[in-house]
Amino acid sequence: MLQITDLVKSYNNGEPVLKGLNLATDERRLTAIIGSSGAGKSTLLRCINRLVTADSGRIELDGINILELHGKRLQDTRRQIGMIFQAYNLVDRLTVMENVLSGRLGYVGTLRGVLRRFPQSDIDRAYALLKRVGLSQYVNTRCDSLSGGERQRVGVARALMQNPRILLADEPTASLDPKTSERIMELISRITDELDLPVLINLHNVPQARDYADRIVGLRYGVIVFDGGPQDLTDDWLEKIYAGHEDDLKKQMKVAGEDGANE
Amino acid sequence: MSDSTVHYRWKRPHFIETPYIRYGLLALAAIYLIFALSTLRVNPQRIVEGIPRAINMFRGAVPPDFESRGGLIVRGFIESIQMTLIATAAGVALSVPIAFMAARNIAILPIYAVGRMIVVVARSLHPVVLGVLFVSAVGFGAFAGILTLIMYTLGFVGKLLAEAIEEIKYGQVEGVRATGAGFFATLAYAVFPQVLPRLIGLSIYQLDINLRASAIVGLVGAGGIGATLNTAFGRYDYATASAILLVMIGIILVAEGISGRLRGLTK
Amino acid sequence: MSTHSTTSSNKAVGDHFRWARYSTKERVARSLGYLVVGVLLYWSLSTVDVFWPWVWDAPAQIGDMMFRMFPVSFVQLNPILFALVESINIAVLGTIVAVFMALPIAYLGAQTVTPSKLTLWLARFIIVATRSVDTLIWALVFVAIIGPGPVAGILAIAFRSIGFLSKLLAEAIEEIDWGPVEAMQAAGASRAHVITYAIVPQVVPSFWAITILRWDINIRESTVLGLVGAGGIGLIFQGAIDMFRWNTVSLVLIVIVLVVFAGELVTGVVRRKLM
Incomplete structure (x- = not known):
């Protein structure tokens, strides 16, 4: 379903961040991407929905090369790809409901979107999703009065509002405290399981990747060095993925609930 | 996952929740706007007549004529710059004592009231209003302009x-006072050094605004x-007027750049 | 501008210490600044087109004008x-x-x-x-x-x-x-x-x-x-x-x-x- 071939990306003509990367997902399962900071995890996800433009290669979603799309067709493809951000990226001064409904903007016409006149089916779906993520009491609350965990729940609901074919999550728990982080991971894994939705998730927390992922991809300097199930990810492999970044690894090995591991 | 039997209703919450207040305020705003628009005496005929006039004016203004009144333009700008420099220096010097008078934590109440009043009056009156007053008091010319800009500076810097x-920070004042320093020594050693950087920044900024104001007084x-611009307008000499305006825009932009650079240096 | 560096200017001379607020470089920069301001002001004051006798007369004129403004008339x-x-x-x-x-x-x-x-x-x-x-x-x-x-x-x-x-x-x-x-x-x-x-x-x-x-x-x-x-x-x-x-x-x-x-x-x- 998603097929990435020979993907190359460099910023400002510097050393490439992604060096001819190949990756395919077509099973309905949660794929975790791990690697030290600077390995290219974020760039990879942002290339997929074109928040950054790749230099060369192909990214095919159901056979359509995303890298060649423009304008309306790009918007149509983007709405099939949901994304959850590390910094939530909610509009603080809008209500929870408006933020969730904004996930439908790829579907509704310009005037309807601007005037907040969404179809009844969208509103029903938004209520159902808010109930599912446990925020139905906050429908008309402004997002700037929510806690970090609550914001990320809104972020999850907004991404699912798109009715996506695939979900991308860029370190969705990195800004949260360990306990909340664990809850959000649980939510993402359960809800995508219910919806039978494939997920590509960047994680900086190796134990979480082991707990929740069906498949783990290890990225190192823009190249995939590991690809397998969580049971295959031995400590030897971890050392290889994080070689030269041992401090990073140590930090990332911290298990939820440990003292003050609040990043 | 959507529950197909139950439909939810959602409307974007209003900025003002109470409908009475919301519609009341809207109605008030509408009434005011209608009133304000109704007081305008729009004369459509005059506007239609104005269109050829505007075209004429524009034709006269392009190309701008820097040559035929070049001497007057240069003299005018030099006078503006002189007025700006003198008025800024004098105005800033006068602003310091008045600012101390208008600071509640320094001055006793009667002095504070006087200082505050000077500042409020100087700030409220547009430089052109001040200009008219000074012209009628001391006659036409640069001196009235200098007095105007001094008052303008007082209002802003003050x-x-x-x-x-x-x-x-009051701790520094107490520290100096504890050494047995008197009132003015305390001002000089504990208060003035704390506001000096601000004063220099303000003075440079004021130089820039005074230059703008000097062009219109x-x-x-x-x-x-x-004055040169006014004469050009009065004589329907739009080519000279547009030349003056262009030079004015140029000088203002340059002054703004220099003033910004200087303020950056003093930080 | 408010770097209170005193290291370079505080030298012991014999038994005495010399103290100056600013280093030599700062003092040169400051003096230049004052000089530029002074020259500009002198040039402005000496060449500006002002009839000086009127200037000395101005306080009286302004006072006279303010005197005439009172009492305030509410006719208009x-x-x-x-x-x-x-x-x-x-x-x-x-x-x-x-x-x-x-x-x-x-x-x-x-x-x-x-x-x-x-x-x-x-x-x-x-x-x-x-x-x-x-x-x-x-x-x-x-x-x-x-x-x-x-x-x-x-x-x-x-x-x-x-x-x-x-x-x-x-x-x-x-x-x-x-x-x-x-x-x-x-x-x-x-x-x-x-x-x-x-x-x-x-x-x-x-x-x-x-x-x-x-x-x-x-x-x-x-x-x-x-x-x-x-x-x-x-x-x-x-x-x-x-x-x-x-x-x-x-x-x-x-x-x-x-x-x-x-x-x-x-x-x-x-x-x-x-x-």
Whole structure:
């Protein structure tokens, strides 16, 4: 379903961040991407929905090369790809409901979107999703009065509002405290399981990747060095993925609930 | 996952929740707007007549004529710059004592009231209003302009400097006072050093705004390039007027750049 | 400028210490600064076209004028108040017109969202051109085009304000958090949707603060438009001056001060509410 071939990306003509990367997902399962900071995890996800433009290669979603799309067709493809951000990226001064409904903007016409006149089916779906993520009491609350965990729940609901074919999550728990982080991971894994939705998730927390992922991809300097199930990810492999970044690894090995591991 | 039997209703919450207040305020705003628009005496005929006039004016203004009144233009700008420099220096010098008077944490109440009043009056009156007053008191020319810009400076620098004085750290004042320093020694050693950077920044900024103001006080006879511009307009010499405007924009932009650079240096 | 470095200038000479506030380099820079200021001032004072005997006479003249202003005469109170309302209307309407024109220009003039280099430069040109020409000069132009009256004043206020509002608003747009914009783009939203959902909500507080600030300035500016025939209280002021009715002039001045002061109070209250 998603097929990435020979993907190359460099910023400002510097050393490439992604060096001819190949990756395919077509099973309905949660794929975790791990690697030290600077390995290219974020760039990879942002290339997929074109928040950054790749230099060369192909990214095919159901056979359509995303890298060649423009304008309306790009918007149509983007709405099939949901994304959850590390910094939530909610509009603080809008209500929870408006933020969730904004996930439908790829579907509704310009005037309807601007005037907040969404179809009844969208509103029903938004209520159902808010109930599912446990925020139905906050429908008309402004997002700037929510806690970090609550914001990320809104972020999850907004991404699912798109009715996506695939979900991308860029370190969705990195800004949260360990306990909340664990809850959000649980939510993402359960809800995508219910919806039978494939997920590509960047994680900086190796134990979480082991707990929740069906498949783990290890990225190192823009190249995939590991690809397998969580049971295959031995400590030897971890050392290889994080070689030269041992401090990073140590930090990332911290298990939820440990003292003050609040990043 | 959507529950197909139950439909939810959602409307974007209003900025003002109470409908009475919301519609009341809207109605008030509408009434005011209708009233304000109804007081305008729009004369459509005059506007239609104005269109060829505007075209004429524009034709006259392009190309701008820097040559035929070149001497007058240069003299006008030099006078504006002189007025700006003198008025800024004198105005800033006068602003310091007045700012101390208008700072509640320094001055006793009667002095504060006087200082505050000077600042409020100087700030409220547009430089052109001040210009008219000074022209009728001391006659046409650069001197009236200088007095105007001094008052303008008093209002601006005086107010902001007084605010800076009110925000000083009091510990330093107590420290100096504890050494047995008197009132003026305390001002000089504990208060003034804390607001000096602000004063210098304000002065440079004021130089920039005074230059802008110096260009318009001339429209009411208070010297500088504004007087030259007024004459050009009065004689329907739009080519010279547009030349003056272009030079004015250029000088203002350059002054703004220099003033910004200098303020950056003093930080 | 406030580096209190004393190390280089504190040298022991024999049994004595020498102390100086600034190092040699700082002192040279400072002296140069003073010299430039001094020379400029000397040049200005010595060449400016001022008839000095009048200067020495000025305190007496100004005192005389102020003396004549009292007691304040209330004979003209009604026309003054009418003209005052007109001035305020000019300020409000001019600000409203300017706001509507400034919105698209601010969008085009914000480096992060403008569609192309061409639109950016176009917007910047409009901003510079309208900002650098004073309200009174705009008023002269509009009075010449559409004739005297408050409409010319409204247009003058509006044109001067467009650049001011657009510049500050464009800066506010450049400073928004880019995350929500990316989130909307990632959801497949169109440009119009990105603007209404991610940009507008973020700049709304700055928008009101900037508009109120300009309105406050425009109240002051509208008091002088009458001097060139563009409506408002300036006309009565000029009339009273021309007729040497100093007791009326003083009333006009008092009214202006009160209105500007009231405007500042309103602005302060609104700004605190917005925060």
